[in-house]
């Protein structure tokens with residue numbers, strides 16, 4: 001049974017697993033539920049015992065709606081910043097991240113994503129750059145400076161010098177030219193003690209090998225999917241799933257006697273929502289939920305692991321309505337479909353019901369909507385009510401027994 005009540009008195013989180021559905025608002029979670037668990041079932045992420053609501057606004061000079069870099073920076077460092085900045089505050093000063101502070105306290109560390117490893121969300125936990133576009137510098141910092149133990153995801157193109165050969169020529173839709181600007185980083189990683197793997201088989205091999213500590217797994221040149229509108233080349237059928245990467249990362253990190261910090265990101269939710277591609281946005285939600293099941297299965301049998309599931313922001317302004325065009329003569333305006341926005345997707349079936357649902361999109365961008373946060377394990381009880389994205393930083397560190405010093 002999943003229960004936050006299993007916490008031992010005075011217990012702290014030896015391990016922290018933070019799962020981020022990029023762009024995943026309340027409606028994305030509910031749509032995933034309708035599709036697989038029905039109207040009264042629950043996704044694994046919504047069965048966690050503690051629930052809060054997190055505000056996501058950034059302190060950009062031109063908008064209040066955040067991008068993924070400012071949002072991940074707020075979560076990772078406790079400092080709001082301008083859009084595009086990676087773990088630097090609005091004055092351009094690097095801020096220590098929760099991954100770095102957990103590492104200083106002896107924890108092993110890992111970053112897992114279906115996006116480029118060097119994209120904004122993972123970047124904000126293990127690198128500091130003025131702008132998220134500097135992906136090779138982010139990769140360099142991961143292995144030279146932060147020395148994150150386990151790195152699994154896409155974006156292999158940034159680890160090989162511009163124009164040179166790389167292992168990411170297959171399958172065709174995911175082919176990617178090398179575009180690295182910071183030298184032979186994949187080789188460099190190996191020189192620095194990382195096992196480099198590019199196939200699920202090799203990943204399983206190193207994860208099962210007791211003497212392996214550092215792993216760099218690159219499974220695509222760019223994302224582990226192709227972002228596009230429906231029927232226009234969209235694809236999400238990765239060689240290695242987020243759940244498999246999460247399981248391998250936990251297998252590697254749990255060997256650390258002092259515990260670990262692991263951030264897991266499902267990026268397809270955001271990327272597909274930018275294209276208003278409902279089927280693959282929902283697939284992203286369900287892929288994240290499978291990774292959540294891996295995390296909660298690990299945490300459920302012990303009292304020392306904090307699991308948090310949240311988002312950096314909402315993407316698409318997603319709305320859900322019934323698919324039957326039921327008129328409401330007692331309300332002006334007719335049925336729900338009459339009031340749906342122009343960009344409508346579906347219908348999708350509601351599990352175990354004779355009716356379906358449709359989704360509507362308000363935008364192809366991000367919105368200012370608050371996002372749900374669910375949690376289990378020691379410290380999860382502090383996830384409650386409405387709070388800022390910057391509040392997760394002290395919540396996680398305090399749960400892990402790490403003093404949060406003055407920051408500037």
Ligand SMILES: [Zn+2]
Pocket residue numbers: 023068270271274315366
């Ligand atoms: Zn986005």
